[in-house]
Amino acid sequence: MNGSWNYILRRLLYLIPVLLGVCLLIFVLFNLVAPDPAALLLGKHATPEQILEVRQNLGLTKPLYEQYFDVVKSAFTFDFGRSWKTKQSITTMIRLRAIPSLTVSLPAFVFSTILSILFALLVAYYRGKGIDLFVRVSCIAMMSISSLAYILFFQWFFAYKMEWFEILGYEPGFPSVLPFISLPIIIWVILSLGPDIRFYRTVILDEIYQDYVRTAKAKGLSDRKVLLKHVLRNAMIPILTYTVIQLPFLLLGALLLESFFSIPGLGDMTIEALNESDFPVLKAMAILSAVAYVTFTLIQDILYTWVDPRVKLN
Amino acid sequence: MLLSVKDLCVDFSTQDGTMRAVNNVSFNIEEGKTVGLVGESGSGKSVTSLAIMGLIPDPPGKISQGEILYKEQDLVKFSDAEMRAIRGNDISMVFQEPMTSLNPVFTVGDQLSEVLMLHKNMSRKEAWEKSIELLNKVGIPNPKHSVGKYPHEMSGGQKQRVVIAMAIACEPRLLIADEPTTALDVTIQKQVLDLMLELQDQYQMGLLFITHDLGVIGDIADEVVVMYKSNVVEHNTTSKIFYQPQHPYTKSLLACRPSSDHNPKRLLTVSDFMDAQGNPLTPETSKMEKVEKDFGYDEEKNPVILEVNDLNLHFPIKAGLFRRTVDYTKAVNGVSFKLRKGKTLGLVGESGCGKTTLGRTILRLLDPTSGEIIYRGKNIADLPKYQLKALRSKMQIIFQDPYSSLNPRMTVAEIIMEPMILNNIKNSKKERFEHAQWLMKKVGLEPEQLSRYPHEFSGGQRQRISIARALAVDPEFIICDESVSALDVSVQAQVLNLLLDLQDEFGLTYIFISHDLSVINFIADEVAVMRQGEIVEMNTASMVYHQPEQEYTRTLLEAIPRGVPKDE
Numbered sequence: 001m002n003g004s005w006n007y008i009l010r011r012l013l014y015l016i017p018v019l020l021g022v023c024l025l026i027f028v029l030f031n032l033v034a035p036d037p038a039a040l041l042l043g044k045h046a047t048p049e050q051i052l053e054v055r056q057n058l059g060l061t062k063p064l065y066e067q068y069f070d071v072v073k074s075a076f077t078f079d080f081g082r083s084w085k086t087k088q089s090i091t092t093m094i095r096l097r098a099i100p101s102l103t104v105s106l107p108a109f110v111f112s113t114i115l116s117i118l119f120a121l122l123v124a125y126y127r128g129k130g131i132d133l134f135v136r137v138s139c140i141a142m143m144s145i146s147s148l149a150y151i152l153f154f155q156w157f158f159a160y161k162m163e164w165f166e167i168l169g170y171e172p173g174f175p176s177v178l179p180f181i182s183l184p185i186i187i188w189v190i191l192s193l194g195p196d197i198r199f200y201r202t203v204i205l206d207e208i209y210q211d212y213v214r215t216a217k218a219k220g221l222s223d224r225k226v227l228l229k230h231v232l233r234n235a236m237i238p239i240l241t242y243t244v245i246q247l248p249f250l251l252l253g254a255l256l257l258e259s260f261f262s263i264p265g266l267g268d269m270t271i272e273a274l275n276e277s278d279f280p281v282l283k284a285m286a287i288l289s290a291v292a293y294v295t296f297t298l299i300q301d302i303l304y305t306w307v308d309p310r311v312k313l314n
Numbered sequence: 315m316l317l318s319v320k321d322l323c324v325d326f327s328t329q330d331g332t333m334r335a336v337n338n339v340s341f342n343i344e345e346g347k348t349v350g351l352v353g354e355s356g357s358g359k360s361v362t363s364l365a366i367m368g369l370i371p372d373p374p375g376k377i378s379q380g381e382i383l384y385k386e387q388d389l390v391k392f393s394d395a396e397m398r399a400i401r402g403n404d405i406s407m408v409f410q411e412p413m414t415s416l417n418p419v420f421t422v423g424d425q426l427s428e429v430l431m432l433h434k435n436m437s438r439k440e441a442w443e444k445s446i447e448l449l450n451k452v453g454i455p456n457p458k459h460s461v462g463k464y465p466h467e468m469s470g471g472q473k474q475r476v477v478i479a480m481a482i483a484c485e486p487r488l489l490i491a492d493e494p495t496t497a498l499d500v501t502i503q504k505q506v507l508d509l510m511l512e513l514q515d516q517y518q519m520g521l522l523f524i525t526h527d528l529g530v531i532g533d534i535a536d537e538v539v540v541m542y543k544s545n546v547v548e549h550n551t552t553s554k555i556f557y558q559p560q561h562p563y564t565k566s567l568l569a570c571r572p573s574s575d576h577n578p579k580r581l582l583t584v585s586d587f588m589d590a591q592g593n594p595l596t597p598e599t600s601k602m603e604k605v606e607k608d609f610g611y612d613e614e615k616n617p618v619i620l621e622v623n624d625l626n627l628h629f630p631i632k633a634g635l636f637r638r639t640v641d642y643t644k645a646v647n648g649v650s651f652k653l654r655k656g657k658t659l660g661l662v663g664e665s666g667c668g669k670t671t672l673g674r675t676i677l678r679l680l681d682p683t684s685g686e687i688i689y690r691g692k693n694i695a696d697l698p699k700y701q702l703k704a705l706r707s708k709m710q711i712i713f714q715d716p717y718s719s720l721n722p723r724m725t726v727a728e729i730i731m732e733p734m735i736l737n738n739i740k741n742s743k744k745e746r747f748e749h750a751q752w753l754m755k756k757v758g759l760e761p762e763q764l765s766r767y768p769h770e771f772s773g774g775q776r777q778r779i780s781i782a783r784a785l786a787v788d789p790e791f792i793i794c795d796e797s798v799s800a801l802d803v804s805v806q807a808q809v810l811n812l813l814l815d816l817q818d819e820f821g822l823t824y825i826f827i828s829h830d831l832s833v834i835n836f837i838a839d840e841v842a843v844m845r846q847g848e849i850v851e852m853n854t855a856s857m858v859y860h861q862p863e864q865e866y867t868r869t870l871l872e873a874i875p876r877g878v879p880k881d882e
């Protein structure tokens with residue numbers, strides 16, 4: 001147990017150089033390579049005096065090392081300053097915007113994962129039979145249609161024609177939020193099913209031909225029990241790798257879906273910030289994704305020890 | 315009669331049409347008796363056992379004819395549910411690979427309890443208690459503690475004991491053991507065999523013992539069924555099979571196994587006893603000539619080419635937040651020896667004794683902690699990596715597993731020609747290809763097969779390809795790391811003969827690593843016994859076998875299956 005804590009502590013220490021590197025990359029991108037934000041903000045007709053004043057206000061006249069240090073400081077304190085556009089505190093903005101993002105992404109992720117695993121188990125059980133072929137072909141068909149086609153068709157048919165849902169927008173609170181989030185969730189699930197079922201099917205079939213499956217059958221267990229107990233438990237190892245690594249992206253929201261359905265989430269905020277060259281917001285999102293990614297990789301490693309007794313944290 | 319297999323035929327449908335894997339096989343097993351089912355890979359022996367268990371994968375497999383009568387009931391006609399009630403309960407099975415036949419994510423106790431809860435309606439708690447009892451019965455130390463262990467926390471021998479415990483949990487009437495000891499070291503093999511016999515005696519089970527090696531079942535089987543190419547070619551009592559074999563294939567199986575008592579010049583193989591059509595032949599006596607192996611060497615012809623002095627390889631054990639080294643695992647500990655050109659050093663010991671690590675350290679595939687490796691007068695122990703390249707063409711290795719050591723996406727030609735390209739041997743593609751063709755002939759394969767991929771070859775053929783690959787760079791020193799351990803005895807004999815032929819022709823020097831003392835005795839001039847990273851005994855092969863100095867060596871020797879029937 002002591003070894004595991006050491007491992008976790010060591011991994012947390014690794015976070016420091018990773019974050020410093022991410023900050024350097026962000027600093028290079030936004031403070032060195034990107035065009036002058038003052039000129040962007042003021043437009044074509046700005047005078048040099050105005051530009052200089054804005055540059056001073058934005059802290060862009062400071063020496064470069066101080067500017068890098070500011071990026072580092074924001075990454076470690078999670079204080080990202082204020083948005084150039086809205087003048088709001090970015091930390092507050094992120095907190096407010098994260099909720100709508102998660103309201104869509106979390107249920108969508110849970111539904112799609114459960115459905116895909118169920119379908120994958122079904123087709124693995126009937127491998128080589130008609131139903132297997134049907135599901136596999138459907139997966140490819142679903143994957144071949146562009147997400148834009150789904151969005152436009154669903155908005156037109158289910159929201160505009162049938163009036164089952166709202167076309168776009170967002171209203172917090174339950175159940176008033178449901179008509180707004182249902183369509184994006186459904187589309188998310190449909191988009192994920194194709195690749196997920198195919199991946200889980202492969203993972204399960206890899207296990208089905210292992211020796212321990214033959215041993216389990218020789219014990220007299222039914223095929224269903226062998227699949228649901230022995231095979232699934234082993235398949236959980238790659239499944240966990242695949243799902244946990246998606247989690248940080250749930251927080252960041254779906255750029256396209258949020259934008260099309262006007263869901264005021266982090267994805268929508270990022271697109272707005274991109275359109276308006278709101279650099280502090282973009283920097284904050286870049287840092288946030290890096291931190292989320294590194295943290296969830298660590299969580300993933302810890303979860304491995306839970307599903308796979310052969311893995312030890314040291 | 316407990317089990318009676320009558321005219322069993324099993325067909326598999328393949329792309330090239332229907333293939334008969336088992337053809338008209340019949341035999342009986344009585345309670346308390348042991349029947350040995352012997353044959354090489356692909357002879358149909360495992361398919362026969364799966365048919366009895368009702369585990370033939372369908373499709374593509376199908377029992378097309380025959381009966382399997384268990385207590386007068388025909389299992390072939392049983393439904394899935396009826397068959398499940400029999401499996402693991404009345405008839406159970408022990409498989410070959412203890413490393414993979416247990417589920418890695420469940421504890422041993424869970425896996426044992428499962429079968430008891432399924433067939434004996436026990437509660438979880440009762441089943442758990444019974445599991446502890448079973449582990450005790452199969453000789454697992456500290457069963458109360460071990461029951462909560464995961465398979466990876468146990469050794470290969472212990473895992474096979476667990477598999478056996480699982481098989482006997484419901485006190486079956488018939489136990490099928492499919493190569494249960496093939497993957498185990500010789501000492502562990504003996505313990506596992508003894509355990510199975512003891513349990514059989516206690517429960518009066520019928521035992522169907524499947525193996526490629528007649529030597530293993532000589533002293534345990536009452537009857538032997540010999541299968542060859544899907545057919546039973548001979549079926550008789552064990553002593554008749556051993557002392558009056560009728561079929562040439564049976565004769566060749568008996569002759570191809572190296573023994574620790576006599577040392578023939580070459581091992582006899584199937585092709586010495588029968589031609590491709592199955593007509594019997596009389597083996598040439600010249601091959602069976604006894605050879606006396608000794609220390610004899612000629613300073614001119616057999617100079618020392620390799621000298622290892624006080625070689626150590628210690629792996630650090632790290633712990634704590636900053637990974638400080640707290641201790642060392644001494645994988646190779648103070649090893650010294652000399653090897654002369656054209657001679658073979660046999661390196662023998664149990665799994666984990668450090669023999670493979672030693673071999674790889676000599677080749678500098680691993681970096682030694684200290685000591686000298688003097689090759690042709692030059693210490694290569696601390697040569698920098700870039701200077702090793704010149705050496706690589708002189709020293710080669712042939713690995714154990716011919717199934718995983720060849721790249722499945724390369725043709726045989728590419729596999730054999732790659733080392734030539736890396737070592738600038740031959741000037742053009744054409745010359746390299748011609749050399750590859752020549753090598754194929756040398757290792758007994760057809761040059762036309764160069765364009766094929768590894769999966770199109772059998773295990774023995776793949777090992778020949780590995781040998782051709784090693785020879786491609788014209789080495790003078792080859793390490794054979796358990797190179798024949800994964801092969802059937804009949805194929806093993808062919809590969810051993812080939813290695814000796816090549817040694818004679820090219821003056822090769824071998825280090826032959828194996829856990830099988832009989833193989834070492836046949837091929838090696840000198841034998842080093844390794845234990846816990848150290849060489850505990852080193853002498854000529856005949857001295858080690860007939861006058862062992864160490865207690866440990868004696869234990870290893872006693873564990874070799876005698877390979878003769880018990881009543882003689």
